[in-house]
Amino acid sequence: MSLAPIEYAAASPRVRAVYDDIMATRKVDWVNNFWKVLAHDPPTLERLWANLRQVMGPGALDPLTKELVYIAVSVTNNCRYCIASHGASARAKGMTEAQFAELLAVTGLANETNRLAVGYDVPVDERFR
Amino acid sequence: MSLAPIEYAAASPRVRAVYDDIMATRKVDWVNNFWKVLAHDPPTLERLWANLRQVMGPGALDPLTKELVYIAVSVTNNCRYCIASHGASARAKGMTEAQFAELLAVTGLANETNRLAVGYDVPVDERFR
Amino acid sequence: MSLAPIEYAAASPRVRAVYDDIMATRKVDWVNNFWKVLAHDPPTLERLWANLRQVMGPGALDPLTKELVYIAVSVTNNCRYCIASHGASARAKGMTEAQFAELLAVTGLANETNRLAVGYDVPVDERFR
Amino acid sequence: MSLAPIEYAAASPRVRAVYDDIMATRKVDWVNNFWKVLAHDPPTLERLWANLRQVMGPGALDPLTKELVYIAVSVTNNCRYCIASHGASARAKGMTEAQFAELLAVTGLANETNRLAVGYDVPVDERFR
Amino acid sequence: MSLAPIEYAAASPRVRAVYDDIMATRKVDWVNNFWKVLAHDPPTLERLWANLRQVMGPGALDPLTKELVYIAVSVTNNCRYCIASHGASARAKGMTEAQFAELLAVTGLANETNRLAVGYDVPVDERFR
Amino acid sequence: MSLAPIEYAAASPRVRAVYDDIMATRKVDWVNNFWKVLAHDPPTLERLWANLRQVMGPGALDPLTKELVYIAVSVTNNCRYCIASHGASARAKGMTEAQFAELLAVTGLANETNRLAVGYDVPVDERFR
Numbered sequence: 094m095s096l097a098p099i100e101y102a103a104a105s106p107r108v109r110a111v112y113d114d115i116m117a118t119r120k121v122d123w124v125n126n127f128w129k130v131l132a133h134d135p136p137t138l139e140r141l142w143a144n145l146r147q148v149m150g151p152g153a154l155d156p157l158t159k160e161l162v163y164i165a166v167s168v169t170n171n172c173r174y175c176i177a178s179h180g181a182s183a184r185a186k187g188m189t190e191a192q193f194a195e196l197l198a199v200t201g202l203a204n205e206t207n208r209l210a211v212g213y214d215v216p217v218d219e220r221f222r
Numbered sequence: 223m224s225l226a227p228i229e230y231a232a233a234s235p236r237v238r239a240v241y242d243d244i245m246a247t248r249k250v251d252w253v254n255n256f257w258k259v260l261a262h263d264p265p266t267l268e269r270l271w272a273n274l275r276q277v278m279g280p281g282a283l284d285p286l287t288k289e290l291v292y293i294a295v296s297v298t299n300n301c302r303y304c305i306a307s308h309g310a311s312a313r314a315k316g317m318t319e320a321q322f323a324e325l326l327a328v329t330g331l332a333n334e335t336n337r338l339a340v341g342y343d344v345p346v347d348e349r350f351r
Numbered sequence: 352m353s354l355a356p357i358e359y360a361a362a363s364p365r366v367r368a369v370y371d372d373i374m375a376t377r378k379v380d381w382v383n384n385f386w387k388v389l390a391h392d393p394p395t396l397e398r399l400w401a402n403l404r405q406v407m408g409p410g411a412l413d414p415l416t417k418e419l420v421y422i423a424v425s426v427t428n429n430c431r432y433c434i435a436s437h438g439a440s441a442r443a444k445g446m447t448e449a450q451f452a453e454l455l456a457v458t459g460l461a462n463e464t465n466r467l468a469v470g471y472d473v474p475v476d477e478r479f480r
Numbered sequence: 481m482s483l484a485p486i487e488y489a490a491a492s493p494r495v496r497a498v499y500d501d502i503m504a505t506r507k508v509d510w511v512n513n514f515w516k517v518l519a520h521d522p523p524t525l526e527r528l529w530a531n532l533r534q535v536m537g538p539g540a541l542d543p544l545t546k547e548l549v550y551i552a553v554s555v556t557n558n559c560r561y562c563i564a565s566h567g568a569s570a571r572a573k574g575m576t577e578a579q580f581a582e583l584l585a586v587t588g589l590a591n592e593t594n595r596l597a598v599g600y601d602v603p604v605d606e607r608f609r
Numbered sequence: 610m611s612l613a614p615i616e617y618a619a620a621s622p623r624v625r626a627v628y629d630d631i632m633a634t635r636k637v638d639w640v641n642n643f644w645k646v647l648a649h650d651p652p653t654l655e656r657l658w659a660n661l662r663q664v665m666g667p668g669a670l671d672p673l674t675k676e677l678v679y680i681a682v683s684v685t686n687n688c689r690y691c692i693a694s695h696g697a698s699a700r701a702k703g704m705t706e707a708q709f710a711e712l713l714a715v716t717g718l719a720n721e722t723n724r725l726a727v728g729y730d731v732p733v734d735e736r737f738r
Numbered sequence: 739m740s741l742a743p744i745e746y747a748a749a750s751p752r753v754r755a756v757y758d759d760i761m762a763t764r765k766v767d768w769v770n771n772f773w774k775v776l777a778h779d780p781p782t783l784e785r786l787w788a789n790l791r792q793v794m795g796p797g798a799l800d801p802l803t804k805e806l807v808y809i810a811v812s813v814t815n816n817c818r819y820c821i822a823s824h825g826a827s828a829r830a831k832g833m834t835e836a837q838f839a840e841l842l843a844v845t846g847l848a849n850e851t852n853r854l855a856v857g858y859d860v861p862v863d864e865r866f867r
Contacts, residue, residue, distance in 0.1 A: 095343035134452035153320035166332035177350040191282035194650035203295035205850035214224035221306040263839035323521035328426035353601035366535035377554035387593040392710035424590035461553035472482035581779035592721035611859035669836035682848035707798035719811035729742035737822040
């Protein structure tokens, strides 16, 4: 039983305030379904959007690198929605198809070697401590 | 029952050839335990090293970005060895502590929103298809 | 190649006995697809149903709390069927939409802090041992 | 390379403010390592603590139920630190050993049936939509 | 935004060479979508196919056993495509429905006991070291 | 706070009955820690042992193949205890080091291709349905 996205016209002022900030921050005129479904729980909507603004903005890492990391995690966790939405964000920030292909190659290989390190119970090198 | 790492002195010529290439490629004079444990299975040692060389080298993404992605996947999969080894690689390639902190912040938040998208079964937006 | 659910009319007496017990235990007149697909393997059908009866019934934790835990695990594992079926069970046992929203908020946040604890390799406090 | 926990005496005023709030909120006189490691990144320390306060406090679900959900997620994700810390929180909030045992039984069984639902690709029942 | 599979007629000579080897190795006259999507990134297409040929062929384990392991991992990771494709490969190599049912039973139970071992933090027996 | 294993001498008759059956079934004179920790919760001890007996015994798949599958799942889930215990079981049933190495190679590669299939959102081939 999934919840229907809440459109702007039907949203409460509290929810609209978040939608407005999402659109202003992103310089777009629409809001994607993730937020429109979270809108059923305004405190979570506000909290997550505040987290995302703080974490995904410019800092020591540039915004595109952060999107690439987001996609890698979402692929590892098998979150179809998140791959689609952050894939779109990454493309909007300049990710090329060649970069996306390399990102998936790295993500895949990391998943492989993670299991070999675990399966063989490789001891952490003294130099890495 | 974990397998003891195979040191260079005790390695077969086939294994030494891989160790030599690892050290030459990385411009270091030692080999970390991951490879020294894989050395018990030379075809896998050769195969994985060839994969890593191909995937992690320069391309559309720079090598540091690739290490960051590797760490994000390893954190999501809870591979302690891999976090230690790729953390060291990333630092060797210039990752600052501020970048590492942001990397973990993005990785953590992606793991959170992945579950909200799944738990609410958010439909993929038409614009993302 | 998914297996078609086996309806009551087409089921063997061995399978019908489980279906009957499911309906009697739940006081409903239908059986959900999970069991109707497991019916292709009667020993597993019987085993899993016996496990579920033992584990999910009243005990030190009340049945609704157990359903909430089931949903949290299913969301973390990304099992769409299980979120739908245990979401329905939880609602039948009284879960409100506000409780579901808080459940997802906790589940999401736990997934985030799990990765920060792992990524930073936080040592377990002496007081927790 | 794990980061050393930052003790109160060595902490900046910004970090101490969070430590003080943690201790006041929990009515204890110490801070666990998770926060003392996050203190290396004050914005994340503040952000995560604010999230935890909002999400784990009383609401539609009682605080103990929330701790049980946290443990179930941490077990599923294999986060040893988180199982230890939230296990302690849950015991402080009244969790008995019998409840912990049932919690693990439900968590384990959910992980099993999640895979059977996925492996058999069970179609979601019309009644669950 | 998923990429359209590249059909043989539209493929470059480099991609066709891989398709030809896939069909010759499997003694079939078609290529499944996994490879036709990877074809957008020829180095990854070549690399993964070479890996698969090396790893999945006859060796100390027979090819059917390897397919069963592949399915168990894919079920645990919730990869619907992979369950479908390796399920088909396993059936082509002789897997019966009874074997598939037992495979899923073992996979499910392992997922359950994994969590109990983690949740109870069971110490590794001296005899297992 | 992990629970101390309950030794035979200190066990209740109910727990001893399970220990006796474990030793008789396996034709060994000791019980591993997994069961000695579960002994704190006798209904779960009995339930899990009954499940394991039913699922891991001979059937359409031979017992060694089942142990290999168990290891593959445990590696994917990162359960150190389970890899150690089922690795020992597999060796007792004849698994060679070459087979273990191939098992890890397949497990690792499946984890890689799972992510590529998910990341590229590869559509399931009509022939696989």
